[in-house]
Amino acid sequence: MSPSRKPENSPTCCPIQVLLPDVQPLTDEEAGDLEDLFKILANDTRLKLLHHLARVEEMCVCDLSTAMEMNVQAISNQLQKLSDRKIVATRRSGNMIYYRLIDNCLIEILKQAQCLLIDSKTK
Amino acid sequence: MSPSRKPENSPTCCPIQVLLPDVQPLTDEEAGDLEDLFKILANDTRLKLLHHLARVEEMCVCDLSTAMEMNVQAISNQLQKLSDRKIVATRRSGNMIYYRLIDNCLIEILKQAQCLLIDSKTK
DNA sequence: AAGGTATTACATCGCTCCGTGTAATAGTGT
């Protein structure tokens, strides 16, 4: 077994988990899917949207628009992309269309990502 | 307290975690940092590189280049970006420069991301 | 010092994306 590397980078949040020798290299398809997923997350507007939805369960476009002080079209555009990728779901009630998160993994990813940022800043 | 949503989207991997009401909305700076992080991950070449490094602990540019059947420049470019963001570290030994992962959070993020993909495909 | 290998730096072209403006669609109330 490989000698565990000494904890030069003492993780502050993630469990110590040195390597993943059993993981197969990514196939082209897997890499492409992951790329698409991270592309969706690689936008500050969408990240703010997701964080808003992670807090209040459901919001409509206009409320998100005012909360983020951005045009309705911009919000709708991004919500559309999130909806296309099955990251958010919608519910209609009269004029309003309410958006909500679908998968809990997403919140976990966002948390881990912020953790990584904290790690890299306190280092 | 908000009634827990019914498990319409039974998670296959992430712990049930309905909402994060205690989380503050992202500041512009936080959103920007997260965006930058996900932008780094939003590229199939870099994702493959990270997965290779997650398996064998250390690899040099030329080996990564042959393993992935890509030009050395392309590999070097992406490794440079990963290095700029403190995601990988380097070790020189003669001509060769070996790259390795720095933060364990990253592996966790990659795992969660693949989990989310599996979720959305089996749904 | 000279030649060779490994890696990086820089410029370029093509592509994608984001926010905005305009126009269209869907629902509500009178």
Added chain:
DNA sequence: ACACTATTACACGGAGCGATGTAATACCTT
């Protein structure tokens, strides 16, 4: 039917990114 609101569809202009080719740098061997 009409006015009104909420949301979406579409085209546009600017910005950023990725792989490639060429050139430069760092290290090793002789």
